[in-house]
Amino acid sequence: MNLRAPLLTALLCLPLAACGDRPQNDAGAGETRLGQKVREATDKARQKIAEGNISVSSKGGTKVEIAPNGQLYIDGRAITLDDRQRTLLTQYRGQLVEVAEAGIEIGVQGANLGARAAGEALKGLFSGDTDRIEERVEADAKRLQESAAGICDRLPAMLATQQRLAAAIPEFAPYATLDQDDIDECRKGHLSLP
Numbered sequence: 001m002n003l004r005a006p007l008l009t010a011l012l013c014l015p016l017a018a019c020g021d022r023p024q025n026d027a028g029a030g031e032t033r034l035g036q037k038v039r040e041a042t043d044k045a046r047q048k049i050a051e052g053n054i055s056v057s058s059k060g061g062t063k064v065e066i067a068p069n070g071q072l073y074i075d076g077r078a079i080t081l082d083d084r085q086r087t088l089l090t091q092y093r094g095q096l097v098e099v100a101e102a103g104i105e106i107g108v109q110g111a112n113l114g115a116r117a118a119g120e121a122l123k124g125l126f127s128g129d130t131d132r133i134e135e136r137v138e139a140d141a142k143r144l145q146e147s148a149a150g151i152c153d154r155l156p157a158m159l160a161t162q163q164r165l166a167a168a169i170p171e172f173a174p175y176a177t178l179d180q181d182d183i184d185e186c187r188k189g190h191l192s193l194p
Contacts, residue, residue, distance in 0.1 A: 032119075034115040037111075039108045042108060049097055052068075053065040053066065053073065054066050054093055054100075066092065066096070069090075070086035070090035072089055072169065072172060074172075079171050081169070085168050088165050089165065091161055092161045096158070099151055099155070102150060105147070106148050113137070116137075149187070152187045155178070155182070155183045155186060156183060158178065159180070162176045
């Protein structure tokens with residue numbers, strides 16, 4: 001799975017969340033029905049990420065994937081690896097999985113935030129108590145932004161592993177595209193990663 005897809009999914013879920021949905025009485029940890037639906041849909045993506053090959057790049061039409069066992073494939077061809085290289089690939093893949101899953105979770109949180117905000121707005125309109133709505137929604141939005149910033153905090157370690165991989169596996173080097181500029185952009189609030 002390409003790293004962009006889960007992050008894009010997370011970002012796309014934020015506007016979707018504005019559709020709104022009232023919380024269910026039995027929803028866990030404030031999860032709305034919309035959030036539950038998004039979580040159900042993303043559970044399939046999580047399983048695919050955990051069990052399937054992760055696409056690292058498709059630069060110039062070349063597909064580069066890392067299998068769960070640490071095998072590297074370039075255009076479907078298995079690259080011969082020693083134990084150290086395979087260990088590095090497994091570590092890098094684990095970091096990719098963590099970032100992708102964090103992005104998916106932010107999407108679920110965004111859906112819940114949008115649904116709760118819509119519910120709060122409706123309650124405020126009917127009750128006449130609109131003064132505190134913005135305050136409550138902003139507090140939830142701030143927590144969501146902090147979660148998103150957590151993705152950026154994971155990137156320096158991922159960059160270091162990627163650099164070790166590029167040095168250890170020459171075939172991988174052209175596809176090691178994450179750089180410090182990407183980390184800086186992430187920290188500015190732009191989650192467009194290679």
